[in-house]
Amino acid sequence: xxxxxxxxxxxxxxxxxxxxxxxxxxxxxxxxxxxxxxxxxxxxxxxxxxxxxxxxxxxxxxxxxxxxxxxxxxxxxxxxxxxxxxxxxxxxxxxxxxxxxxxxxxxxxxxxxxxxxxxxxxxxxxxxxx
Numbered sequence: 742x743x744x745x746x747x748x749x750x751x752x753x754x755x756x757x758x759x760x761x762x763x764x765x766x767x768x769x770x771x772x773x774x775x776x777x778x779x780x781x782x783x784x785x786x787x788x789x790x791x792x793x794x795x796x797x798x799x800x801x802x803x804x805x806x807x808x809x810x811x812x813x814x815x816x817x818x819x820x821x822x823x824x825x826x827x828x829x830x831x832x833x834x835x836x837x838x839x840x841x842x843x844x845x846x847x848x849x850x851x852x853x854x855x856x857x858x859x860x861x862x863x864x865x866x867x868x869x870x871x
Contacts, residue, residue: 769832782820784821824842828859
């Protein structure tokens, strides 16, 4: 929460600790013919744990309510893509890359390379129209 950091793996296999805001912004256009699976669903999460704010001094009920409401509202607007993309050799997709399938763009949040099946299995968040 304080540093907005994450661990990413670059294509050479090196692991790096980076700020999420500074992460990769590559755009990879995926051809429709290479999309094996495509599932899109709205992200609905439970109320976030705001107990970390208890270290602050004072009455935090109002702040916790505002943060919880904002978080829930944000997530209710986010669509998640679960997809399988064929042809590992055709695409170089990494964590936090932007991919485009048809007319929608997504930010990759999870990725697995399956060399045996020659495909990517990934999850991504739909980006607003850009």
